[in-house]
Ligand SMILES: [Fe+2]
């Protein structure tokens with residue numbers, strides 16, 4: 001695969017995951033269990049949206065067809081989105097939101113740390129900025145996983161149920177396809193084997209503190225990076241893209 | 253963060269009933285007249301404390317309820333930049349709620365108790381948030397008009413006699429003026445945009461103008477609390493003066509946008525330099541305050557739902573904190 005095309009594709013994967021998860025997290029705003037969490041979750045959503053803006057903006061420049069971050073975010077349909085399936089899953093209860101966030105944050109923090117050493121200066125710069133945010137999010141979500149897991153019987157059961165539900169969506173985070181292989185060879189993207197090992201150490205450490213059981217790894221869901229999404233993404237995009245679609249050509 | 257310790261401080265606040273001591277009252281008033289700040293541990297009349305608790309908690313509730321109409325548009329913001337600005341704004345409003353509940357707690361009443369009053373429907377919050385955000389332009393109108401009116405109300409509070417409230421207001425006002433500018437910039441973009449966008453902006457102004465004027469509260473002729481609060485330097489400028497100041501600043505801004513105010517009587521008085529506005533529909537104001545605005549029930553229902561659905565989370569956090577405290581105590585005892 002041509003390197004430029006591969007980088008575009010890779011940036012879409014990273015950017016779309018941030019955009020879609022940021023959207024999900026932002027749905028909590030004003031409805032969280034505590035005022036502190038309204039603020040914390042809004043902050044996570046804000047950081048992820050900011051990362052999406054940078055990653056999609058860079059993707060658009062790499063593509064070189066005159067699109068910008070907003071055109072990529074607001075004017076593509078679901079089948080052109082490249083986010084992880086995990087990110088589009090509905091919020092569910094607070095345990096689901098936190099567990100989904102924790103699994104993602106632990107991955108993103110490791111991935112960004114590796115990408116900060118990318119041979120592609122543009123990507124390395126975005127990752128270097130993002131890694132601090134990802135670590136901060138990980139501390140927040142990790143602490144909550146521990147609190148819920150080792151809180152009450154109810155919170156433990158809810159956290160375990162969330163973990164069991166989302167576990168099959170974690171395999172996708174470490175897939176290495178032709179796009180990744182091309183970029184790994186060029187030193188642009190990292191080898192995912194050590195990233196996965198580090199992610200697993202973080203997960204095991206937090207789950208042990210939380211007295212939660214790591215689910216057995218069976219069949220892993222896949223398809224996000226090929227545009228094969230679940231049914232919920234279309235509804236998310238219908239909401240997110242409403243204004244630019246309803247008023248074509250308008251500037252906001 | 254999740255401690256309940258402040259609940260016990262209620263007795264403390266209610267305790268020594270020196271409110272009737274005329275010498276203490278006179279000394280207190282003298283401090284106020286010298287522009288000294290009153291601090292949490294200072295003696296204060298019961299009425300002063302009650303008034304402040306009511307005002308600060310209403311203000312805090314307004315910040316929290318105010319997150320709902322604006323939060324309504326976060327997932328539909330039309331660009332990534334606008335989405336980030338709106339997220340940051342709503343996050344700021346939550347932060348304002350936090351500082352204000354903390355300021356109220358210095359007066360001996362816990363946040364849990366105040367939130368309980370809100371959820372029970374016993375506490376008031378700014379009625380402006382009982383109007384719906386129908387279109388994207390409403391986000392601009394709220395920033396421009398509602399944050400703009402809030403600034404007019406709140407700048408004098410930075411000099412309020414109660415120290416913790418005054419200090420909270422300084423930080424809050426800085427952020428509110430940022431929100432106001434961003435809201436106006438959003439409106440400007442619409443007003444200079446396509447015909448549909450301009451129509452959207454005008455429609456938002458039509459709906460938000462009068463409720464914004466009502467934010468300053470009843471006319472001075474009908475206001476119950478004004479004179480005592482003025483003496484205590486809790487409220488330093490009257491409702492009508494603040495409202496006039498807001499109108500004078502805002503009308504030229506609206507004209508610059510090329511928009512029309514929904515008030516046929518709005519006219520510049522060349523002599524005074526003030527913009528005179530038409531009569532305010534106080535029946536509407538009273539109706540919305542009393543609970544019959546379009547969104548009163550929805551706002552309260554949303555807060556109650558979040559609180560009820562979050563109960564197990566707060567219980568888990570408390571149980572976890574207790575377990576860890578217990579483990580630490582056991583370890584220390586070894
Ligand atoms: Fe505010």
Ligand SMILES: [Fe+2]
Pocket residue numbers: 345399427428431
């Ligand atoms: Fe504000």
